[in-house]
Amino acid sequence: MKTIELKNVSKLYNKDVCALNNVSFTVNQGEFVAVMGQSGSGKSTLLQIAGLLDSCTSGEVLINGENVSELDKNKLADIRMKTLGFVFQSFHLNSHLKLYENIMVPMLINNEFKNRAEMKKRAEELVETVGLSHRIDHYPSELSGGEQQRAAIARAMANDPDFILADEPTGNLDSKNEIMIFEELKKLSDSGKGVLVVSHNEAVMDFADRICIMKDGVLSEK
Amino acid sequence: MKLTNIRFFATANSKGNSKNSIIKVLMILLVTSVSLIPSFTLTVASAVNEYKNDFRARCLELDPWLKELTDDILDSVRNINHVQEVDMLKGMRSQLFSINQVTDNNGICEEWQKEIEERNAAVQALSLIGSEKMSVIAGKDLDESPSFCCIIPSLFYPFEDTENYNNLEYIDGESLIGKTLTVTANDGEYYETLYNYFDGEQGGNEWIRPAALEYKLKIVGVYYASPTANGYFDSIYVSEETGRLIQETELEAGGYDLNSDETLVEKWWNTPSLRTHYVIVDDYDNIPYVYNEISKLGLVCADNPELGIKESVLIISKILSVASVILLIAPSVLLVIVLIQSTVSNLKKRRGEIGLMKAVGYSDKNIFFCLCYEQLIVTLKGFFVGGIISLILIAISNFYNNHSSYVNRLYIVDWSGFLTLLSISLAVSVVIPVVCQLIALKRLTKIEPKDAMNNM
Structure with missing residues (x-):
């Protein structure tokens, strides 16, 4: 079983601000886990550490059983490329690339793709998966917020990762699009991906298999 | 990636x-x-x-204005740092000759004759100085040629109608190699500065009136005339020997007896210390230094080569x-x-x-x-x-x-x-x-x- 596991992880900033306090947490393959909490509760920090975007002060982080806590940043980048996909609140689509080209961005550093034709084919498949085939040649500025976030989800799937980590994916969307995004993420977990969503949006509760609450750096399951 | x-x-x-x-x-x-x-x-x-390396660009004219250029004085000049050599001018500094005819093996070149008659043609003849070697870009140089040969510039314009200076139709000098110029000294006179110290007094100037003789100068080669130089596109060069012979025959035909010292001109011709000399500097950039050193010796020297680099x-x-x-x-x-x-x-x-x-x-x-x-x-x-x-x-x-x-x-x-x-x-x-x-x-x-x- 593929997992992201945090064991007794703590994160201190400036030696006195405790963002995470001895947190143990697991996301399994095929699971949709939502972490909720107020601003400043430490949920984003949890996602950063689980996603290898930041290091922990103490504890262990294991990806698919491998302890990655002490690896250098190049190896961590490699693990992120192969194993993790990210969806952020701000979409971060490149305004100079078309939709399918944006989806190709993570593939450009993946040597498993022999040429751009292969990348484009994969991008087209992902675009179809998120229901944006009719917008494939459009630039991000021509897409709605919901469409951009769906494009970001497709991009997160570019290298066929085991896990998708989403930080407030509906933060910039209206309620109709929020549901659409959570539905897309649910589809991914149903297809066997592990999905970790950090959100203060209560709508996520209707889609998550597990809900965890962060408060003052401490995680508890609901 | x-x-x-x-x-x-x-x-x-x-x-x-x-x-x-x-x-x-x-x-x-x-x-x-x-x-x-x-x-x-x-x-x-x-x-x-490139031109700074040219012989003429490093040549300073040294005249016996204030002192005769005796062997001791010339040795003093030779001992100045950066002086390569000092040579006496045996031929012409620069003498104007009218072109009367241009001929080749087949006789008179008719197209040239017509041009000469309509437009008047003349050349400035300079003789080489001392060890000077004027290199050619086509044909033969003067060292390889007998007397009364000349080399002309690669772009040649001997005509006097230079009003349209910016649009002259230069003649390709190479096309004239092998032809002979028949020339006559212009007006048959030129002005020479002579100094007579025989009586311990400073001398004066004299007009020399050599005869307007005709010479045939065969064109054997062509030299590159640098546009940086003060020279002209009608300047031709003859060997030192040819220049000396031209001067000699002109003076003799003009009535001077070059075996005697009776007249000022005859004394001047026979007294090397009264003749113009040239100081050859090893590098163009050392000219100011050499000029200053020569001036300290109480001698009169040009501060710049006559055919030096144009100021502009x-x-x-x-x-x-x-x-x-x-x-x-x-x-x-x-x-x-x-x-x-x-x-x-x-x-x-x-x-x-x-x-x-x-x-x-x-x-x-x-x-x-x-x-x-x-x-x-x-x-x-x-x-x-x-x-x-x-x-x-x-x-x-x-x-x-x-x-x-x-x-x-x-x-x-x-x-x-x-x-x-x-x-x-x-x-x-x-x-x-x-x-x-x-x-x-x-x-x-x-x-x-x-x-x-x-x-x-």
């Missing part, structure tokens, strides 16, 4: 930077600055430096050099400032995007190469446009100068020099953006993957 992928990514992003237009314009300016004016600078400097050319050469330096430094500095500013603001603006790239696995190296390539696309576009502009301007300039006055030939740019400068500007257009990215590298490495989580 493969180069093709870097190119793909960078090509798209290169459109996005708002400062790209400024960078492109600065790049065009830089390329034209590096390749255009410096091409002229190099061309002029090269011609000047030296001034232009200096102006071009200064302009080249300014034009190289100013746009370069401006470009570096704009590029660094653009790079830094670009990184700030794209912090979230770069954070995302790092989040999905891009290394600092991958991102650095992408950003470099983005910048190179812009600077290289500027290089190509600037290069084409320079190329066209140089081509137009060369065409104009090639069909213009002889002096303007000085500004005909050598294409290999221009291409070298263009290559330098290409190197600059590659190096500067890379250096600017390297300067910003620290900022790049400080962007964290988690910066993608900031809501921008």
Whole structure:
């Protein structure tokens, strides 16, 4: 079983601000886990550490059983490329690339793709998966917020990762699009991906298999 | 990350930077600055430096105005640092001869005869001095030829109608090799400065009136007349021996007895210490020093060679050099400032995007190469446009100068020099953006993957 596991992880900033306090947490393959909490509760920090975007002060982080806590940043980048996909609140689509080209961005550093034709084919498949085939040649500025976030989800799937980590994916969307995004993420977990969503949006509760609450750096399951 | 992928990514992003237009314009300016004016600078400097080595450019005229040039005095001059040799002028300094006829093996050249009769033709004849060797670019030089031969300039214009100075139809000197000029000394007189110390007093000047004899001078070769020099396109050279013979026969035919010392002219001819000499300096740049040292000896010496480098050319050469330096430094500095500013603001603006790239696995190296390539696309576009502009301007300039006055030939740019400068500007257009990215590298490495989580 593929997992992201945090064991007794703590994160201190400036030696006195405790963002995470001895947190143990697991996301399994095929699971949709939502972490909720107020601003400043430490949920984003949890996602950063689980996603290898930041290091922990103490504890262990294991990806698919491998302890990655002490690896250098190049190896961590490699693990992120192969194993993790990210969806952020701000979409971060490149305004100079078309939709399918944006989806190709993570593939450009993946040597498993022999040429751009292969990348484009994969991008087209992902675009179809998120229901944006009719917008494939459009630039991000021509897409709605919901469409951009769906494009970001497709991009997160570019290298066929085991896990998708989403930080407030509906933060910039209206309620109709929020549901659409959570539905897309649910589809991914149903297809066997592990999905970790950090959100203060209560709508996520209707889609998550597990809900965890962060408060003052401490995680508890609901 | 493969180069093709870097190119793909960078090509798209290169459109996005708002400062790209400024960078492109600065790049065009830089390329034209590096390749255009410096091409002229190099061309002029090269011609000047080449001519500086010329015998005539290092020749100072030494006259017995205040003192006779005795052997002791000449030895003192020879002992001055940087003096290569001192030679007596045995022939003509510069004597005007009318051309009466041009002949070849078949007789009179009819097309020439017509020109001479309609337009009047004359040449300035100079005789070689001492060890001087006037090298030829075609035909034979005077060392290999008997007496009464001459060499003419590669672009020859002996006619007196020089009103349209900027549009003379020069004659290709090579086409005249093998022909013979029949010439006569103009007016049969010239003015010579003589000093008579026989009675311990300073002497005076005398008109020498040699006979207007006719001479036949066979053209054996052609020399390159540098447009930097003060010479003219009607100057021909004869050997020292030919010059001496011409002077001798003229004086004798004019009634002087060169075996006696009765008249001033005869004494002057037979007394080496009363004759004009030339001081040959080892390097053009040492002329002021040698002049000062000779002056300290109480002698009268020219401070500049008669056929030295034109003052105007030296001034232009200096102006071009200064302009080249300014034009190289100013746009370069401006470009570096704009590029660094653009790079830094670009990184700030794209912090979230770069954070995302790092989040999905891009290394600092991958991102650095992408950003470099983005910048190179812009600077290289500027290089190509600037290069084409320079190329066209140089081509137009060369065409104009090639069909213009002889002096303007000085500004005909050598294409290999221009291409070298263009290559330098290409190197600059590659190096500067890379250096600017390297300067910003620290900022790049400080962007964290988690910066993608900031809501921008």
